[in-house]
Amino acid sequence: MREKVEKALEKIRPSLQMDGGDVELVDVTDDGIVKVKLTGACRGCPMSQLTLKMGIEKSLKKDIPEIKEVQAV
Numbered sequence: 001m002r003e004k005v006e007k008a009l010e011k012i013r014p015s016l017q018m019d020g021g022d023v024e025l026v027d028v029t030d031d032g033i034v035k036v037k038l039t040g041a042c043r044g045c046p047m048s049q050l051t052l053k054m055g056i057e058k059s060l061k062k063d064i065p066e067i068k069e070v071q072a073v
Contacts, residue, residue, distance in 0.1 A: 002025070004063070005025055005028050005064065006025055008060050008063040008064060009023055009060075011059070012056055012059055015055075016040075016051070019042070020040050020042075021038060021041040021043070021045070022039045022042065023036050024036060026073050032068035033068060033069050034057075034069070035071050035073045036072060036073070037072065038051070038052065038072055052070060057069065057070035
């Protein structure tokens with residue numbers, strides 16, 4: 001599943017990078033929890049939680065239905 005998540009993140013990255021941020025995959029648990037690290041401008045942005053849930057999580061769940069949640073670490 002890790003490879004699927006990496007491929008899905010590749011689709012999201014360009015929009016994050018346009019704003020000076022990025023996302024790194026940290027872990028994918030057996031129970032469908034994806035752990036990511038927001039970097040660059042995303043790290044300190046007040047909108048990062050919204051980006052995480054409404055952008056990254058929504059997109060990953062659409063591509064990979066087995067994902068239950070995306071968490072920032």
